[in-house]
Amino acid sequence: MSSALAGYLARRVGQAVLVLWAAFTVTFAILYLLPSDPVAVMLGGGQGEQVDVDPAQLAALRAEHGLDDPLPVQYAAALWRTLHLDLGTSISNGAPVTRLIADALPQTALLAAAAFALALVLGVATALASTWARWGWVRSLLLALPPLGVSLPTFWVGLLLIQLLSFRVPVFPALGNEGAASLVLPAVTLAVPVSASIAQVLARGLRTALAEPYVETARAKGASRARVHLRHALRNATIPALTIAGVIVGNLLAGAVVVETVFSRVGIGRLTVSAVNGQDIPLVQGLVLLAAAVFVATNLVVDLLYPVVDPRIRLLGGARASARRTARATARPVVGSTS
Amino acid sequence: MSAPLLQVSDLRISYGSGSHRREVVHGVSFEVHPGEVVAVVGESGSGKSTTAHAVVGLLPASGAVDGGSVRLEGEELVGLPERAWRSVRGARIGLVPQDPTLSLNPVKRVGEQVAEALVVHGLARGAAARAQAVELLTAAGLPDAGVRARQYPAELSGGMRQRVLIAVGLAAGPRLLVADEPTSALDVTVQRQVLDHLEHLRRESGTAVLFITHDLAVAADRASRVVVMSQGRVVETGSARQVLTAPRHPYTASLVASAPSLSSARVTALPRAAASAVPAPAAPAAPVGRAAAGAGEPLVQVRSLVKEFALPGRGRTQRAVDGVSFSIGRGETLGLVGESGSGKTTTARLVLGLERPTSGQVLVEGRDTAGLRGRAWRELRRRMQLVYQNPYASLDPRVAVGETVAEPLRAFGVGDRASRRRRAAELLEKVQLPADVLERRPAELSGGQRQRVAIARALALDPELVVCDEPVSALDVSVQARILELLVQLQADQGLSYLFISHDLAVVRQISDRVGVMRHGELVELAPTAEVFTRPRHPYTVELLEAIPGRRALEEVP
Numbered sequence: 075m076s077s078a079l080a081g082y083l084a085r086r087v088g089q090a091v092l093v094l095w096a097a098f099t100v101t102f103a104i105l106y107l108l109p110s111d112p113v114a115v116m117l118g119g120g121q122g123e124q125v126d127v128d129p130a131q132l133a134a135l136r137a138e139h140g141l142d143d144p145l146p147v148q149y150a151a152a153l154w155r156t157l158h159l160d161l162g163t164s165i166s167n168g169a170p171v172t173r174l175i176a177d178a179l180p181q182t183a184l185l186a187a188a189a190f191a192l193a194l195v196l197g198v199a200t201a202l203a204s205t206w207a208r209w210g211w212v213r214s215l216l217l218a219l220p221p222l223g224v225s226l227p228t229f230w231v232g233l234l235l236i237q238l239l240s241f242r243v244p245v246f247p248a249l250g251n252e253g254a255a256s257l258v259l260p261a262v263t264l265a266v267p268v269s270a271s272i273a274q275v276l277a278r279g280l281r282t283a284l285a286e287p288y289v290e291t292a293r294a295k296g297a298s299r300a301r302v303h304l305r306h307a308l309r310n311a312t313i314p315a316l317t318i319a320g321v322i323v324g325n326l327l328a329g330a331v332v333v334e335t336v337f338s339r340v341g342i343g344r345l346t347v348s349a350v351n352g353q354d355i356p357l358v359q360g361l362v363l364l365a366a367a368v369f370v371a372t373n374l375v376v377d378l379l380y381p382v383v384d385p386r387i388r389l390l391g392g393a394r395a396s397a398r399r400t401a402r403a404t405a406r407p408v409v410g411s412t413s
Numbered sequence: 414m415s416a417p418l419l420q421v422s423d424l425r426i427s428y429g430s431g432s433h434r435r436e437v438v439h440g441v442s443f444e445v446h447p448g449e450v451v452a453v454v455g456e457s458g459s460g461k462s463t464t465a466h467a468v469v470g471l472l473p474a475s476g477a478v479d480g481g482s483v484r485l486e487g488e489e490l491v492g493l494p495e496r497a498w499r500s501v502r503g504a505r506i507g508l509v510p511q512d513p514t515l516s517l518n519p520v521k522r523v524g525e526q527v528a529e530a531l532v533v534h535g536l537a538r539g540a541a542a543r544a545q546a547v548e549l550l551t552a553a554g555l556p557d558a559g560v561r562a563r564q565y566p567a568e569l570s571g572g573m574r575q576r577v578l579i580a581v582g583l584a585a586g587p588r589l590l591v592a593d594e595p596t597s598a599l600d601v602t603v604q605r606q607v608l609d610h611l612e613h614l615r616r617e618s619g620t621a622v623l624f625i626t627h628d629l630a631v632a633a634d635r636a637s638r639v640v641v642m643s644q645g646r647v648v649e650t651g652s653a654r655q656v657l658t659a660p661r662h663p664y665t666a667s668l669v670a671s672a673p674s675l676s677s678a679r680v681t682a683l684p685r686a687a688a689s690a691v692p693a694p695a696a697p698a699a700p701v702g703r704a705a706a707g708a709g710e711p712l713v714q715v716r717s718l719v720k721e722f723a724l725p726g727r728g729r730t731q732r733a734v735d736g737v738s739f740s741i742g743r744g745e746t747l748g749l750v751g752e753s754g755s756g757k758t759t760t761a762r763l764v765l766g767l768e769r770p771t772s773g774q775v776l777v778e779g780r781d782t783a784g785l786r787g788r789a790w791r792e793l794r795r796r797m798q799l800v801y802q803n804p805y806a807s808l809d810p811r812v813a814v815g816e817t818v819a820e821p822l823r824a825f826g827v828g829d830r831a832s833r834r835r836r837a838a839e840l841l842e843k844v845q846l847p848a849d850v851l852e853r854r855p856a857e858l859s860g861g862q863r864q865r866v867a868i869a870r871a872l873a874l875d876p877e878l879v880v881c882d883e884p885v886s887a888l889d890v891s892v893q894a895r896i897l898e899l900l901v902q903l904q905a906d907q908g909l910s911y912l913f914i915s916h917d918l919a920v921v922r923q924i925s926d927r928v929g930v931m932r933h934g935e936l937v938e939l940a941p942t943a944e945v946f947t948r949p950r951h952p953y954t955v956e957l958l959e960a961i962p963g964r965r966a967l968e969e970v971p
Contacts, residue, residue, distance in 0.1 A: 286515060287510055287511075287512055287515040287516040288515060288516055288517055288518040288519070290471055290508075290510060290516070291508070291510055291516045291517065291518075291526075291578065291581065292518070292529070293471055293502065294469055294471060294502050294503060294507070294508035294510070294582075295502065295503040295529055295530040295533055295581060295584075295585075296499045296500065296501070296502040296503030296504055296530070296533045296534055296585070297499075297503075297529065297533050298499060298533070299495075301533065305529075306518050306521075309520050309521075310518070310519070310520055313520075383520065384519070384520055385519070385520060385565040385567065386519060386520075386565070386567045
């Protein structure tokens with residue numbers, strides 16, 4: 075490993091840690107500044123109603139949760155607990171936040187993984203087909219699909235699928251977490267906007283790559299269209315597409331909230347909805363941290379993948395990082411409408 | 414004579430569709446015989462590159478062959494289906510593309526890219542293909558080919574990449590190689606090495622070469638026959654020697670006359686009656702505008718200038734300019750030549766005060782410029798102006814030419830709107846542009862016209878020194894010659910001093926009083942122009958001189 079590459083990796087890991095810390099601090103600050111009083115919420119049965127309680131009881135509860143300490147002490151204590159993966163207990167039902175998350179996470183992870191796999195296949199296929207097609211109208215049609223895909227509201231797609239494939243033709247169950255069959259409709263629903271983002275960025279990358287002079291060199295060697303597309307253009311087009319991985323994970327998480335609600339599935343999305351509705355502050359904080367951790371992990375994986383996909387980063391270290399950041403900035407608005 | 418290997422007859426090509434369809438190649442015919450090198454020469458827009466692309470069947474999607482034929486060993490290529498083309502490209506016609514930086518896939522090892530040319534034609538596969546690729550790279554003159562083959566394009570220099578592309582083009586043993594401006598992006602010494610090597614390979618393999626170039630001198634050096642194209646037509650075909658020494662068509666004659674490397678004549682200014690109308694501060698219309706170099710105090714003096722740039726990594730630096738000293742007299746032109754990375758542009762930026770030197774001094778009329786601030790600094794700015802290399806990028810595309818030219822006046826608060834406008838019109842007249850250019854945008858102008866606008870802008874504040882950084886290298890030779898004439902004329906009229914930077918010795922020779930040769934940040938030679946060209950002292954200067962194309966065709970019998 076060259077020193078340039080080692081430096082690149084060290085910088086990326088350092089940045090990841092920094093982002094996690096910042097995410098924690100920002101959630102802490104925001105939740106502290108919110109007008110609602112967590113103790114009052116706790117006593118209100120998690121429904122957010124204000125009830126009359128004994129001030130002494132309130133003070134005792136405050137002390138128990140450390141809410142009457144000075145702000146820095148509260149912050150330090152919270153940070154310390156978080157570092158030990160102790161995210162506190164849910165206000166609404168008293169269960170540890172980590173356990174609530176751990177219970178819900180596998181279902182959402184399964185849903186997201188299924189949706190992502192489906193989206194990857196659909197997205198790559200659409201992008202390749204749109205540059206591969208010989209007829210102009212086929213190309214235009216295929217290129218029109220991604221914007222359509224990102225514009226369709228997720229809940230509407232979900233309801234439509236339930237209507238068609240559960241009620242009218244009962245092929246898949248409409249609700250619940252039971253078995254593989256119950257995963258199909260939610261995964262398809264979640265995959266639609268995600269595949270559209272992938273297709274959009276990848277198709278653009280492919281078109282750019284196919285116009286590069288090295289493609290002409292490949293064709294001049296006698297390479298077939300398939301070889302030019304798959305061996306030359308696709309790998310180069312993957313580089314800009316990788317930059318939107320973070321956005322895609324965001325889409326998956328945001329989409330999970332809607333999809334799990336529409337299909338009444340247990341998971342992180344549903345948990346988030348109920349935590350927010352019930353002003354369950356420790357749980358919300360835990361979920362925000364989880365989301366931040368997922369984002370940070372995704373971007374770290376992407377950053378580690380770059381040197382594998384693009385040898386120029388391997389050679390020049392972070393020299394290209396700025397170029398990539400620009401690419402990311404330009405890639406974002408394209409898919410920004412998704413969530 | 415043998416049957417032609419390639420026969421192009423009455424080829425017509427057009428771009429666009431529907432009402433926007435426009436023919437760009439109007440019935441071109443020529444032949445290439447086995448083992449022969451034929452050069453197609455022309456300026457931008459002549460259709461030479463389009464013709465070359467039609468020969469390999471790689472016209473862009475908007476282009477189409479409307480008529481005529483391209484026959485390879487008697488077989489018609491026009492209208493060949495894509496599948497059939499695949500067995501022609503690479504195997505029977507190889508291509509060496511123009512741009513070595515962009516023509517290799519950045520994410521694949523170069524060895525793999527050479528091997529691919531074998532693999533697609535089923536000539537070798539796997540380890541055998543890789544081994545053969547190393548042999549091909551060695552043959553193409555790539556040092557350490559075994560190691561290089563496992564590297565990526567970004568790790569190779571421009572010259573090395575071009576050798577890789579030559580290896581790609583020749584890999585499958587084609588009988589015809591189409592080389593589209595193969596060395597135009599390279600430094601002259603590298604160009605010479607690459608072309609020498611290509612010639613050596615060609616002699617060994619007996620491959621015929623269709624050589625596309627804008628440089629008549631290179632064409633004459635390398636080809637046995639030259640086809641001259643202009644505006645989509647062949648205007649002249651003949652032996653290299655005949656085209657160069659006895660051109661029959663007036664266009665060829667003008668091309669020969671404009672090619673800087675083919676003439677040693679210096680560009681001179683015409684004595685103009687109007688010259689007296691312009692107040693010339695220091696050098697009142699000396700005979701043909703030449704003030705004696707070194708007379709009086711020099712305008713600019715540069716003393717042991719050093720500029721270091723930080724490199725990524727701890728404390729590493731690169732010396733871009735290393736102890737450079739020279740002076741520029743009033744009315745003098747100092748030419749600065751060097752290859753890419755030699756530090757010539759950095760030197761110019763130091764002179765202009767756009768960069769701060771790491772050490773050393775820049776003196777203007779004996780005063781050190783380092784300490785200048787505020788008003789004095791702005792005054793210095795006014796006296797020294799810059800003309801950039803790329804006339805396509807140095808003008809704001811959204812602003813009318815008149816405003817661009819008047820901008821320096823506005824920046825210095827000279828005059829009011831009306832007087833600035835009059836001044837802009839005057840300046841355009843001075844650079845010999847029609848008055849209606851004032852209202853136009855840069856996109857409506859040709860490259861040469863744009864460079865004239867850039868020159869007019871540089872002259873707006875009556876500067877004493879104009880730094881010209883590769884002012885003609887983006888232009889066609891005939892346009893190049895006009896711009897050089899203009900620069901000389903302006904110098905004669907106004908007593909300007911020039912610091913003229915170029916990679917092209919031949920261009921520098923046409924305009925400079927003295928020439929400095931830069932290499933790796935050092936000024937290795939500085940002498941009067943004639944001396945540099947007749948009695949070069951430094952071995953590097955000798956090497957540069959020998960690399961100037963156009964000598965062989967005139968000196969040797971082909």
